[in-house]
Amino acid sequence: MSIGAGITLIVIGLIFLLGVVQVDVPLIDEYTLGILLVLGGIAAIVLTMTLGRRGTTTTRVVERPAVSEPRFVERQIIERDVNDPNLP
Numbered sequence: 001m002s003i004g005a006g007i008t009l010i011v012i013g014l015i016f017l018l019g020v021v022q023v024d025v026p027l028i029d030e031y032t033l034g035i036l037l038v039l040g041g042i043a044a045i046v047l048t049m050t051l052g053r054r055g056t057t058t059t060r061v062v063e064r065p066a067v068s069e070p071r072f073v074e075r076q077i078i079e080r081d082v083n084d085p086n087l088p
Contacts, residue, residue: 006044013037 015021017034025033061077 003045003048006041006048009037009041009044011041013039013041 013034013036015034016023016030017038019030023030028036061075
């Protein structure tokens with residue numbers, strides 16, 4: 001889920017919670033449904049913000065032959081933050 005889906009769940013939950021729209025739901029009370037949707041929206045936003053941070057760094061390995069000794073390979077590991085505004 002994304003932050004937008006979480007916000008949508010919160011808004012729909014508040015509509016049911018505040019009784020703006022009267023809908024006949026046979027198995028559950030509108031107030032309870034509103035609380036569940038609001039809590040689900042909050043959980044979706046929190047999970048998106050915590051788990052969405054994973055995988056934002058990239059690692060690139062550059063291998064090129066050394067100038068003085070052609071038998072050896074020079075390795076350079078470059079790590080950059082994907083959210084860095086200075087990336088090319």
